[in-house]
Amino acid sequence: MSDTLTPDVIGRRVEVNGEHATVRFAGVVPPVAGPWLGVEWDNPERGKHDGSHEGTVYFKCSQLSKLQEVSLRNCAVSCAGEKGGVAEACPNIRRVDLSKNLLSSWDEVIHIADQLRHLEVLNLSENKLKFPSGSALTGTFSALKVLVLNQTGITWAEVLWCAAWCPGLEELYLESNNIVISERPTDVLQTVKLLDLSSNQLIDENQLYLIAHLPRLEQLILSDVGISSIHFPDAGIGCKTSMFPSLQYLVVNDNQISQWSFFNELDKLPSLRALSCLRNPLTKEDKEANMTRQLIIASIGQLKTLNKCEILPKERRTAELDYRKAFGNEWKQAGGHQDPDKNRLSEEFLRAHRRYQFLCLSTCVYAGGLQVADFPLEQSVPLEYGAPEDWELKTQQPFMLKNQLLTLKIKYPDQLDQKVLEKQLPGSMTIQKVKGWLSRLLKVPVSDLLLSYESPKEPGIEIKLENDLQSLRFYSVENEDCLLVRW
Numbered sequence: 001m002s003d004t005l006t007p008d009v010i011g012r013r014v015e016v017n018g019e020h021a022t023v024r025f026a027g028v029v030p031p032v033a034g035p036w037l038g039v040e041w042d043n044p045e046r047g048k049h050d051g052s053h054e055g056t057v058y059f060k061c062s063q064l065s066k067l068q069e070v071s072l073r074n075c076a077v078s079c080a081g082e083k084g085g086v087a088e089a090c091p092n093i094r095r096v097d098l099s100k101n102l103l104s105s106w107d108e109v110i111h112i113a114d115q116l117r118h119l120e121v122l123n124l125s126e127n128k129l130k131f132p133s134g135s136a137l138t139g140t141f142s143a144l145k146v147l148v149l150n151q152t153g154i155t156w157a158e159v160l161w162c163a164a165w166c167p168g169l170e171e172l173y174l175e176s177n178n179i180v181i182s183e184r185p186t187d188v189l190q191t192v193k194l195l196d197l198s199s200n201q202l203i204d205e206n207q208l209y210l211i212a213h214l215p216r217l218e219q220l221i222l223s224d225v226g227i228s229s230i231h232f233p234d235a236g237i238g239c240k241t242s243m244f245p246s247l248q249y250l251v252v253n254d255n256q257i258s259q260w261s262f263f264n265e266l267d268k269l270p271s272l273r274a275l276s277c278l279r280n281p282l283t284k285e286d287k288e289a290n291m292t293r294q295l296i297i298a299s300i301g302q303l304k305t306l307n308k309c310e311i312l313p314k315e316r317r318t319a320e321l322d323y324r325k326a327f328g329n330e331w332k333q334a335g336g337h338q339d340p341d342k343n344r345l346s347e348e349f350l351r352a353h354r355r356y357q358f359l360c361l362s363t364c365v366y367a368g369g370l371q372v373a374d375f376p377l378e379q380s381v382p383l384e385y386g387a388p389e390d391w392e393l394k395t396q397q398p399f400m401l402k403n404q405l406l407t408l409k410i411k412y413p414d415q416l417d418q419k420v421l422e423k424q425l426p427g428s429m430t431i432q433k434v435k436g437w438l439s440r441l442l443k444v445p446v447s448d449l450l451l452s453y454e455s456p457k458e459p460g461i462e463i464k465l466e467n468d469l470q471s472l473r474f475y476s477v478e479n480e481d482c483l484l485v486r487w
Helices: 085-089 106-113 156-163 205-211 261-266 289-299 313-326 328-333 347-352 390-394 431-442
Strands: 013-016 019-029 032-041 069-071 095-097 121-123 146-148 171-173 194-196 219-221 249-251 274-276 405-411 421-426 450-454 462-464 482-486
Touching: 013 032, 261 289, 261 347, 289 313, 313 328, 328 390, 431 450, 431 482
Parallel strands: 069 095, 095 121, 121 146, 146 171, 171 194, 194 219, 219 249, 249 274, 405 482
Antiparallel strands: 013 019, 019 032, 405 421, 450 462, 450 482
């Protein structure tokens, strides 16, 4: 060996007596004379040291036998390599990312996975895989919980074929495959909790019925599939559907939803608690975005989260009251009456406003098998709004931004030299935007502004406006209230 070693020797691959290794150290190892190389053997059984000598640590081995997660994305992987090599070097791997490689067949994937008996997560996205020449290997993916097959060109028949290998599969990602759901899963996908079908533009409403009875499906992602409508024909007015029995979270971003009937139908889902519906014709970001949010909240009674924002009880109450008032005249024209005995609502109105009659009930009802006006109640729900009164309907304005302007007095308690200002602001305006306007008006940084308000109906009581993302209406700010500004 040379008396000197160049720095670039670190990381080089070497072969010693037929065994392969990687150089991890180059230098002197006192008290032994001369330069030395420290190597990490590919074979974990090879070698008798761990990178240290007489108490001094010169390098550390990666201990591949303990490795649990591997990412080889875009590394030109084309095959499983030497038979048994993966199992020998890394037997405890649980998560593998093989996306965007050169794998050409499921035979190679099976050869890899068959050596990893603890494999739980496998990402094969952006590989174009031919299906095996023979039958599937029983038990090959017995521990697999998450399978990612985005942009692989897989068909629905092939999906079901793969799923038969994975008896415990919980999450399946199938984005951008031009999938057409052609048959109903019977003995497969029964354990799946999350299914991502995003950007499969050939999927339509009728195809969704084929996956509507997966018993454990909790999250369904349908972003950018072009869907515009959905119906649950098995559920009549006031009833819940038997479809998607466990679905809690639905994502329908970037679609063609333009009718309110879409959200009325979602109220039929018995377990739905969260919805994301961004960037649709009906939910685009504009001046009336907050009103759109309120109408969706009022339309889906069990919803707890909308577009990743929690729906607080006060926001729900405000949304439902506004909804009740906004369509009061339409309700009356359709046969609605304050006297329940004279209430004869048309079926057309009930279909268009599924929850309206429910919101007009005025007693506190407790469930336990009880049905009120054909509306089954699944839990204790206080019903306190009542039918809209005639005086409410006479003063009702169209449910539009221009008719939701609030006339407010703006005072500066700590700046006595500032004149009291009167200003009209939309009730849908967020606290953040109010602060932005005040910042420009007063030449004060937004971060320095503190807002609160008081009502002439409750003198002496000051309510802080602390959440910048909420609207004036959320805080029940009304006409003639006084906005207090401090900095």
